[in-house]
Amino acid sequence: MKYPKGSRQNKHNSQTNYTNYSQLGGTQFGNRGMTLEKELNETNKFYLETDQAVIHKKPTPIQVVQVDYPKRSAAVIKEAYYQQPSTTDYNGIYNGRYIDFEAKQTKNKTSLPFSNIHQHQVDHMRKIDDHGGICFFIIRFKLLNETFLLPIRPFIKVWDQQFEGNRKSLPYHYIKENGYLIPFTLQKKVDYLTVVDRVYFNGGDHNERRH
Amino acid sequence: MKYPKGSRQNKHNSQTNYTNYSQLGGTQFGNRGMTLEKELNETNKFYLETDQAVIHKKPTPIQVVQVDYPKRSAAVIKEAYYQQPSTTDYNGIYNGRYIDFEAKQTKNKTSLPFSNIHQHQVDHMRKIDDHGGICFFIIRFKLLNETFLLPIRPFIKVWDQQFEGNRKSLPYHYIKENGYLIPFTLQKKVDYLTVVDRVYFNGGDHNERRH
Numbered sequence: 001m002k003y004p005k006g007s008r009q010n011k012h013n014s015q016t017n018y019t020n021y022s023q024l025g026g027t028q029f030g031n032r033g034m035t036l037e038k039e040l041n042e043t044n045k046f047y048l049e050t051d052q053a054v055i056h057k058k059p060t061p062i063q064v065v066q067v068d069y070p071k072r073s074a075a076v077i078k079e080a081y082y083q084q085p086s087t088t089d090y091n092g093i094y095n096g097r098y099i100d101f102e103a104k105q106t107k108n109k110t111s112l113p114f115s116n117i118h119q120h121q122v123d124h125m126r127k128i129d130d131h132g133g134i135c136f137f138i139i140r141f142k143l144l145n146e147t148f149l150l151p152i153r154p155f156i157k158v159w160d161q162q163f164e165g166n167r168k169s170l171p172y173h174y175i176k177e178n179g180y181l182i183p184f185t186l187q188k189k190v191d192y193l194t195v196v197d198r199v200y201f202n203g204g205d206h207n208e209r210r211h
Numbered sequence: 212m213k214y215p216k217g218s219r220q221n222k223h224n225s226q227t228n229y230t231n232y233s234q235l236g237g238t239q240f241g242n243r244g245m246t247l248e249k250e251l252n253e254t255n256k257f258y259l260e261t262d263q264a265v266i267h268k269k270p271t272p273i274q275v276v277q278v279d280y281p282k283r284s285a286a287v288i289k290e291a292y293y294q295q296p297s298t299t300d301y302n303g304i305y306n307g308r309y310i311d312f313e314a315k316q317t318k319n320k321t322s323l324p325f326s327n328i329h330q331h332q333v334d335h336m337r338k339i340d341d342h343g344g345i346c347f348f349i350i351r352f353k354l355l356n357e358t359f360l361l362p363i364r365p366f367i368k369v370w371d372q373q374f375e376g377n378r379k380s381l382p383y384h385y386i387k388e389n390g391y392l393i394p395f396t397l398q399k400k401v402d403y404l405t406v407v408d409r410v411y412f413n414g415g416d417h418n419e420r421r422h
Contacts, residue, residue: 054338056298061270062288077273080288087267091302096343098309127265132307 036105036140036147039189040090046187047094053193055092055099061085087124094193095201098133100125101192105140111169112139114162122159125152134200138182138192139175149195150179247316247351247358250400251301257398258305264404266303266310272296298335305404306412309344311336312403316351322380323350325373333370336363345411349393349403350386360406361390 040057047053066079088102102121106112128135135152150170158174161167180195188194251268258264277290299313313332317323339346346363361381369385372378391406399405 048338051338051341054335054342054344059270059272059294059296062273062275062291064273074292077288077291077293080273080291081285082288083270085270093309093311093339093342093344096309098304098307100304124265127259127262128304130262131265131304133265133304 034189036103036138036190040103040138043188043190043192044090044092047193053092053094053099055090055094057090058085058087084118084120086120088121094134094196097200098128098131099196100128100133100135101138103138103140105142107142108169109141109143109172111171112141112175113169114159114167117159122156126156129153134196136196138190139170139179141172144172147182147184147190148175148179149182149192149199150175151199154178245400247314247349247401251314251349254399254401254403255301255303258404264303264305264310266301266305268301269296269298295329295331297331299332305345305407308411309339309342310407311339311344311346312349314349314351316353318353319380320352320354320383322382323352323386324380325370325378328370333367337367340364345407347407349401350381350390352383355383358393358395358401359386359390360393360403360410361386362410365389 037057044053044055044057047055061083062080063083064077064080066077068076068078070076088100090103091098091100093099102117102125104112104116125135129152137150137152137155138147139150140147154174155170158167158170180199182195183191185191248268255264255266255268258266272294273291274294275288275291277288279287279289281287299311301314302309302311304310313328313336315323315327336346340363348361348363348366349358350361351358365385366381369378369381391410393406394402396402
């Protein structure tokens with residue numbers, strides 16, 4: 001599967017360099033101009049270095065079509081295409097538990113459109129939940145400067161409604177009611193493990209334990 | 212980091228297609244000509260479809276340098292390089308536990324050379340073990356038609372010896388003594404979960420529980 005022009009441009013930029021902060025706006029606070037992906041990578045690095053968790057972003061899948069092998073130097077990929085990921089972007093281990101999540105951001109102020117989320121990703125997350133893993137979305141409303149952790153179960157409730165024809169996005173108010181605001185600190189720009197502690201380890205989550 | 216010419220050629224082929232069976236030799240049994248990677252992917256697919264586990268191979272990390280965006284068609288990557296993976300190739304969840312492993316094969320009959328294993332991969336695996344994950348190598352001796360599961364702890368004992376200057380490989384007899392032969396079936400070509408059951412879930416493993 002190949003991505004249409006444009007839809008992958010940000011992904012490409014964010015994978016190869018991080019010089020595109022300014023285009024994202026919201027630079028009232030220096031850090032807020034950074035992409036969610038970069039902030040998550042920094043946070044995960046901090047978790048790793050302080051031995052709190054081992055969580056990595058998976059590489060973007062790329063289908064390689066043509067490679068040159070010049071003498072005495074590295075193989076050069078000459079033709080390749082971005083592929084659609086079949087799982088989520090992030091996984092790892094925390095407190096002895098398997099953890100798996102997908103991160104999405106939107107400039108929309110009232111909802112997260114479903115258009116950037118793929119059915120097979122949701123299928124994967126449902127399976128992770130079934131197998132006892134910790135599974136959630138990290139959702140950033142860029143213009144509101146708010147980032148939420150939304151467990152997979154309340155997400156799926158709304159996701160499944162789209163097939164009855166009455167949903168094309170996840171409303172902000174639903175995310176706010178069923179999710180948890182993720183705190184920001186200088187060292188942990190998206191300190192989602194603080195929320196994971198509360199939701200999945202201290203018994204406080206009706207969403208996780210409802211089923 | 213870029214790979215030298217040659218060392219990635221197999222990796223490239225195995226990622227883009229599976230037409231290179233014959234070059235691997237050992238085709239006395241049809242399946243034995245398949246690469247270890249393909250057999251693991253098939254096995255993981257079977258585990259997934261029968262809802263036994265959710266374990267995926269991570270995409271090979273690729274550094275993208277130049278991309279074309281032709282009108283009305285998919286973005287084409289025009290220049291890119293293979294990067295060295297910073298973690299292992301496979302991870303996921305089984306029986307509610309985080310599972311993480313690296314697969315290596317060799318044509319050598321007496322040992323697995325350390326040359327294809329990177330320090331940061333071993334560091335990653337050590338951390339996974341520390342955090343309570345299930346972590347091991349799958350090692351195939353192609354010419355012997357034997358595939359072993361070797362838990363990370365006995366691996367590290369020998370790995371660390373190389374820094375005292377007296378180890379450059381993992382001896383076959385050591386792998387045989389400290390590892391577990393992985394059975395082959397038609398549906399599960401590398402049925403490592405059978406071994407995982409025995410080693411990590413039924414209390415039978417002195418290697419896992421020694422420390």
